[in-house]
Amino acid sequence: xxxxxxxSRTVKKYKATTNSKHxxxxxxxxxxxxxxxxxxxxAWVTDITYCPTNEGWLYLxxxxxxxxxxxxxxxxxxxxxxxxxxxxxxxxxxxxxxxxGLLHHSDRGSQxxxxxxxxxxxxxxxxxxxxxxxxxYDNACIESFHSVLKKELIxxxxxxxxxxxxxxxxxxxxxxYNGERIHSTIGYLSPNSYERAFSNPA
Numbered sequence: 001x002x003x004x005x006x007x008s009r010t011v012k013k014y015k016a017t018t019n020s021k022h023x024x025x026x027x028x029x030x031x032x033x034x035x036x037x038x039x040x041x042x043a044w045v046t047d048i049t050y051c052p053t054n055e056g057w058l059y060l061x062x063x064x065x066x067x068x069x070x071x072x073x074x075x076x077x078x079x080x081x082x083x084x085x086x087x088x089x090x091x092x093x094x095x096x097x098x099x100x101g102l103l104h105h106s107d108r109g110s111q112x113x114x115x116x117x118x119x120x121x122x123x124x125x126x127x128x129x130x131x132x133x134x135x136x137y138d139n140a141c142i143e144s145f146h147s148v149l150k151k152e153l154i155x156x157x158x159x160x161x162x163x164x165x166x167x168x169x170x171x172x173x174x175x176x177y178n179g180e181r182i183h184s185t186i187g188y189l190s191p192n193s194y195e196r197a198f199s200n201p202a
């Protein structure tokens with residue numbers, strides 16, 4: 001970049017999304033950084049990030065299947081509540097219909113530790129796992145996705161309204177990230193292509 005006279009347009013902005021100072025029960029770190037399952041719908045990771053707009057913050061909750069790195073469910077809202085993460089999980093479950101025993105990993109945030117969210121996980125027969133306190137590396141894959149989303153879209157765009165941001169984030173995730181963006185971890189394929197290869201092996 002220096003030789004070609006290029007400079008990064010990335011601008012770092014920070015807003016806390018995790019509040020682990022609560023008295024709600026938390027799960028052990030069962031995932032333990034085992035980020036490469038053998039098949040889809042064995043392990044999901046989830047997290048919250050944010051996007052600035054002229055109307056204020058827009059929050060995004062995403063659910064990723066670790067096998068393919070595909071975003072299998074997400075939801076956006078102007079409030080960072082347990083309803084935000086529950087709707088993301090509902091959408092992931094409705095799209096994938098995983099069997100019992102899926103390992104669900106998140107941070108220790110109050111949204112994920114809430115009784116309502118844990119009840120939903122129990123309804124879907126999911127096994128809970130949570131990052132150790134203050135250890136971002138335990139949830140590195142979904143945090144990496146949110147970092148890429150910010151660098152490739154959010155930091156390069158000035159969103160006039162939350163609705164503008166929603167439309168562009170929706171298109172980025174569903175069309176570009178899942179459908180076209182390649183990943184070295186999955187053999188330089190897109191998430192959709194990697195899952196098709198699993199379903200239809202050569």
